[in-house]
Amino acid sequence: MSTPGSSTSTGSSSGASSGASRSSHRRARAREAALARAVEDGLLGPRSPLVGLLDVDGVLAAVGALNEAFEGPAPVHHTFAAKACGLVPVLRLLADAGMGCEVASPGELEQALAAGFTYDRLVFDSPAKTVEELEFALARGIAINLDNFQELARVDRLLAGREAAGPIGLRVNPQVGAGAIGAMSTATATSKFGIALRDPGAVDAVIDAFAHRPWLDRLHAHVGSQGCPLPLIAEGVRAAYELAERVNAELGRAQITGLDIGGGLPVNFDDEDDRPTYADYVAELRGAAPGLFDGRYTLVTEFGRSLLAKSGTIGTVVEYTKSAGGRRIAVTHAGAQVATRTAFMPDAWPLRVGVFDAEGRPKRGPAEVVDIAGPCCFAGDLTATARALPAVEPGDVVALYDTGAYYFSSHFSYNSLPRPAVYGYRTDPGGRVRFALVREAQSVRGVVEESGLSQADALVALRAT
């Protein structure tokens, strides 16, 4: 389905999809109501021209769909990949909904702890864990996925013969190939992640690693993120499953008890529908590796984008419109600082765009072709190019849809632009919108402070010595 005043990433302004579910209709209605209310309340307007909005019910519906899809005899521990939206209130909402959390940096770990995740609900990834980080996780029984043989040897030294307090896995790269976006594909022949399974001797080395370490009890594979088709992801998961079967068979004991299958369910950025669904993914996995679900292994998942993306919206005010070389351009306040991937790789990360008037009502009327530009000082700072949209005028509101993951939460500080405020919203059955502040807008003073204000004299003083 598409909404009035919107355009899909392919430039069409219609394109109703017959498969639109009730939940995607609800989401579109709630988003429209939230944008109008945000304008009315002044959360979005001339004095606050950029805001991130998150549909709380949409997030919870995604969690519900995930749980439902994986229901069955196998115990499942669903974790949210904190990198997708490292905002403490969002993490707390997910903790409250029963999720665990996958973290891949000390900052994400602290955010997850601040959100209330207990140690046993965390999974610690990252290809570059320091000794200190490993010690922290080992001492608290946080599940860890080790990335390489050097890290294994480091953990040998840190444990010094002691039992591990929590699950410890080994990340493998099944080398099944790339999806549509190279930078999102973690199972290529030369990917930096995990142990490259198809390299000569790798499988034997992994079996040997398990044979000598009774505390090593999980395998981890994350094939990739956006752009990876389900059969490719399933092929990678099957390789990890088959390796677990082989390790356990060769060791004559069920040492591997957990399979962490990562995240990576792609998101549909073309229209409102959730496509593929978690149920589609589980069906694909059941076809590729039926034994995965029979209850012998605890399954761990690490979804990020698919849980949050479609519940997020960036709202921004159109400051000016102009034309250049026959092309209409609308200059907004949302650019590479909040839509980094779209600005730098527009073909890989197209976004749907909606246009609303200064009261936040969807604009209608004949379409004109326009570029939607951001405020950053480089030519590629565009969130949409040559898009057919109702005429855009100064003071209008532009909405960038499906931006709940890796967009307003993953700020890029180019041009020292401040991080925008983020609000969560719910609508009651009467359509009334309620907001909750998730993150305050960063002040310009805050930008200056974090750019070394307290060290302002440092270099002049150094030169003077």
Ligand SMILES: Cc1ncc(COP(=O)(O)O)c(C=O)c1O
């Ligand atoms: C190890 C790992 N797990 C999970 C994820 C989350 O992936 P997605 O947001 O595509 O579900 C990522 C993304 O980079 C990752 O690297």
